[in-house]
Amino acid sequence: MMTFWKLLNLEVKRLVIPFVIMAIMVAAVQMYGAHAMARHTENEAKEIMAREKLATVQQLEELHGLASYADVIRINQSPWIILPIGLCIAFLLFYLFFVWYRDFIGKHSFMSRLLMVPASRHHIYFAKLFAPLLVIFALLAVQLLVLPVENRYYNSLLPDEMRVEYPLNYLISAIPFLRKLIPLSAEQFAFNYGMGIAAVIVLYTGVLLERSFRLLGLFGAIVYAVAAVYIATIPLGLGDHWFFYEKARLLAGIISVIGALSLWLSLYLLKRKITV
Amino acid sequence: MELLFNNRDPVYLQVVKHFKERIATGKLTAGQTIPSRRELASQLNINPNTAQKAYKEMEEQGLIVTEGNSPSRITGDTAILSRIRDELLTEAIDMFLASVRNIEVPPEQLLSLVQRRLESNRSEPSSERGGTE
Amino acid sequence: MIELNNVKKRFGFRTVLSGVSFQAPKDAITCLTGLNGTGKTTILKSIMGLTPIHGGTITIDGSPLHHTSYERIVFVPDQLPMPGRMTVEGCLEFMSDHYRNWNPERAAELTQMFKLGLQDRVGSMSKGTAAKLNLLLALAMNADYMLMDEPFSGIDMFSREQIASVFSSELVEGRGVILTTHEVKEIEHLLDYVVMLDNGRITKQFACEDIRLAEGKSVVDVMREVYET
Structure with missing residues (x-):
């Protein structure tokens, strides 16, 4: 068990700098977005009040309503929020490959050293699985912390009488993309991330197939991934005589089986078939 | 101690011969302590197993004696x-x-x-x- | 004793080892030699479980490799297998973190002897320095067997002498060493056994002292005979 914590620590350390960069980027871009949104709201309000010859903000509110932060990011589907998250996702997708290949390729291939650690090779696998997951959840936490701050910053830039407070879940619900990443029900959260983890496990199986059998393994990996996706989507194509919750349960069941099978195959490959 | 090895004769026998020559010319005298196997190996740049084998051969020929843990000596005989x-x-x-x-x-x-x-x-x-x- | 019995290995459809059998005793230096691409490195990797074999058996003191064996048998690949950003200190820490048989005093001693800077990074080291650190990481472990892949290739003469001096020191005493090289000449007086390979097959294996005693031939003489016929 000590081996696992030490390997996880090592993998997390290698991700600290990318994590800090991503967190700062998300916070900075989104705060800048909040600033831009506030300016936009203020200008628009002034324009409307001038055009319609309104004397007070209260009149504006009665006629048109006030634009809260949640409203503006919903109406604009704020790219200031979506873009940095998209970049993080792109980097993490790349990293899921890189976490393996960095140790195989290059002059100093660290994988041989890792494989010769006098403990079960499972630890290597789980360290490489959990390190990116930790970063993903840490980034979600950053996002959850930054959103209310953005909201407050947005309001602080507006005149007192134009401020509207909404709770956090309104902000998350304003953008469907955000709602998928941070589902508000525990059940949905578990389902989304369970599916995500299963996808990562399938992807790792593909990487290990390629690393074990090279070109032949690459073909195998592609076939394996396509088959996994195909089987997983079977419940979605079922007819209307199935209830939604039945389909959902079937989907969850199939994904669990695929995940477990892939996990077993990965650990087997790492133990018996891998070549450095 | 410098010794250039000839690669066509067993190294341990060359070491034995080297000792014999030093005894014959009086550079090593009766009862004198000789280097440990380790020291010999690094002095002559040979592998410690070869040094061990040479010492074993010299013990069998009665050239050196080793008592307990004390260092080997040239025989007094x-x-x-x-x-x-x-x-x-x-x-x-x-x-x-x-x-x-x-x-x-x-x-x-x-x-x-x-x-x-x-x-x-x-x-x-x-x-x-x-x-x- | 490390024992290979009829070991077979393929890469795709290409056969790289076709029935290799030999024994490398503890307390002896065994040299695998042959031209490049004859399967020397593959044999070491197979012993270490770094690549699967497709036939035959490999045992270490009578039992097959298990992850606990990695504390008794260490491998020195031809390149230092540490991440480029890691420092010397980081490497030593990694080893002492994971290996109970790590000997920190000897590591410190060797760090001094090889003149390694603790804050130097793996990625910016000279080849000779990396080779020394690579060797250090194995020598500072109290292991029974040490497998070394081309310890003398591609480094300057001075580093080579320093590395060769290891083979005549107490650092290999009582250990079984298997090393691969295609350049036997400079080190042949250090070897106990030689296994000659050609195209994934053993062409000849012998004890060096025996062949000198019985036939008056050097290792290089024997190699020349085998490769010229």
């Missing part, structure tokens, strides 16, 4: 030590004789040739050789 000189000489003479056998020179002529050679050698490089004995 003078009979063995004096025999080494004869053995080295006999070996060298045998090699010499083997190489002149094909020339079929009569023994008297050979002896006088050797003697003349020895005399001329002694007179020429004597200035360098002076202090060795």
Whole structure:
């Protein structure tokens, strides 16, 4: 068990700098977005009040309503929020490959050293699985912390009488993309991330197939991934005589089986078939 | 201690011979302690197993003795030590004789040739050789 | 004793080892030699479980490799297998973190002897320095067997002498060493056994001292004979 914590620590350390960069980027871009949104709201309000010859903000509110932060990011589907998250996702997708290949390729291939650690090779696998997951959840936490701050910053830039407070879940619900990443029900959260983890496990199986059998393994990996996706989507194509919750349960069941099978195959490959 | 190895003879026997020569020329004397196997290996740049094998061979031939954990010494047995000189000489003479056998020179002529050679050698490089004995 | 019995290995459809059998005793230096690409490195990797074999058996003191064996048998690949950003200190820490048989005093001693800077990074080291650190990481472990892949290739003469001196020191005493090299000449007086390979097959194996005693031949003589016929 000590081996696992030490390997996880090592993998997390290698991700600290990318994590800090991503967190700062998300916070900075989104705060800048909040600033831009506030300016936009203020200008628009002034324009409307001038055009319609309104004397007070209260009149504006009665006629048109006030634009809260949640409203503006919903109406604009704020790219200031979506873009940095998209970049993080792109980097993490790349990293899921890189976490393996960095140790195989290059002059100093660290994988041989890792494989010769006098403990079960499972630890290597789980360290490489959990390190990116930790970063993903840490980034979600950053996002959850930054959103209310953005909201407050947005309001602080507006005149007192134009401020509207909404709770956090309104902000998350304003953008469907955000709602998928941070589902508000525990059940949905578990389902989304369970599916995500299963996808990562399938992807790792593909990487290990390629690393074990090279070109032949690459073909195998592609076939394996396509088959996994195909089987997983079977419940979605079922007819209307199935209830939604039945389909959902079937989907969850199939994904669990695929995940477990892939996990077993990965650990087997790492133990018996891998070549450095 | 410097020793250049010839790769066609067993290294451990070359080490044994090296010791015999040093005993025969008086550089190693009866009862003197000799380096440990480890020291010998790194001095001669050979593998410790070879040093071990050489020491074992010398123990079997009675050249060195090891008592308990104390370092090995050259034997105090003078009979063995004096025999080494004869053995080295006999070996060298045998090699010499083997190489002149094909020339079929009569023994008297050979002896006088050797003697003349020895005399001329002694007179020429004597200035360098002076202090060795 | 490390024992290979009829070991077979393929890469795809290409056969790289076709029935290799030899024994490398503890307390001896065994050299695998042969031209490049004859399967020397593959044999070491197979012993270490870094690549699967497709036939035959490999045992270490009578039992097959298990992850606990990695504390008894260490491998020195031809390149230092540490991440480029890691420092010397980081490497030593990694080893002491994971290996109970790590000997920190000897590591410190060797760090001094090889003149390694603790803050130097793996990625910016010279080849000779990396080779020394690579060797250090194995020598500072109290292991029974040490497998070394081409320890003398591609480094300067001075580093080579320093590395060769290891083979005549107490650092290999009592250990079984298997090393691969295609350049036997400079080190042949250090070897106990030689296994000659050609195209994934053993062409000859012998004890060096035996062949000198019985046939008056050097290792290089024997190699020349085998490769010229």
